[in-house]
Amino acid sequence: MTAKPNVTIEEADVAADPGQGSLAQYVYNQLRQEIRSGQLGSNERLREADIAQRLAVSRTPVREALKRLEAEGMVRFAPPRGYVVVQLSPKQVMELYAMRKVLVGAAARFAAEHASAIEIQSMQQMLVQLERAKAPDEVAALNRRLHDIIIAAAHNEYLFKTSNVLIDALALLGTTTYSMPGRIKSGLKENREIVACIARHDADAAERTAQAHVAAATELRLKMMFGDKSGLGVI
Template structure:
């Protein structure tokens, strides 16, 4: 079949991978959704070879699983997995906040503070809040200056994509996150590593509670009865 004219600089397999990754992140492809090669090939207007390549990559990253008689599906996380992911996220991002408070340059701290203010201003705009939140957390992680820590956080974040859209789409959660950010950033600005770690852990734990609540309201397929 004729290939669709995709981004010329991207190999077809990479383009399909990024497309499916974005659909998983935004919830278009929800947990348990079957990923049939023929249907994806027709919808994305591309041959099945790059589809297979992308699915293999997503499976290697833990976002796609193969089920008997069903084939490839978007992986479904159970309750314990979600709990464990957020517990590890609290440990890793808490460590990043502590290291940043102690080692970040004044320029890096100023950038982090600026992003905090930008998030507060964008809290009532879910799409913008999500993007600024991502930038803020990434700035804190990078300022920790530990490449292995950052790599571990990125791997964790990719698995969390399975859970769909950010909880920041909820106005009350976005407002609470703003206050939580303020406490984290105040500790970083004060160069108080212990407080920064504790506040970041509290922030992630609050996000965990919001996520579990949202999943229950969605009749989450991974939740035990």
């Protein structure tokens, strides 16, 4: 079913109440959200007993949740430590950003074609919040919310599902590119251009500006990973 207007990916993924679903689903949602938020960082050990005690469940649903997260690439089994949060290799980071460029561009294109007036207004309101934000983590969170709205406005079920996979992977990167000097200002300018293109229903320009937004983030991520010898501009 196509995503409803004004429902973000984050809202769609709110952790389930144990009384409304299986305990394994509850544990899975809790751990997934903790990884997304950075509460659980890359290479951090996930002890079954500790998680079970913290979430007041037995170890069986914890084990099931960890296996599901492993299948989705968010955690891995690393003997003798047990499960740990995945730390992406440089190759995986580049593959992730390459896919992100395609997906974000497609989302902006489809949003330009299908977004309602209310959805466009929601994007514009998010820009106002971005203009007021100063801290890198706050800006990064608002940027994600803006692009969640764009993805929902694309009204494409498969793009919506695929975006969740990429968002989970992006959470494994840790420090946001908005911590780099000048990125908050340049990122805001790029997002304004994307929303402006969507608002005037210019699909070609929306896709182009969205891809440029990701390309700029890719350059900064490379610089964060490798310094000035990163070969900036390579996607």
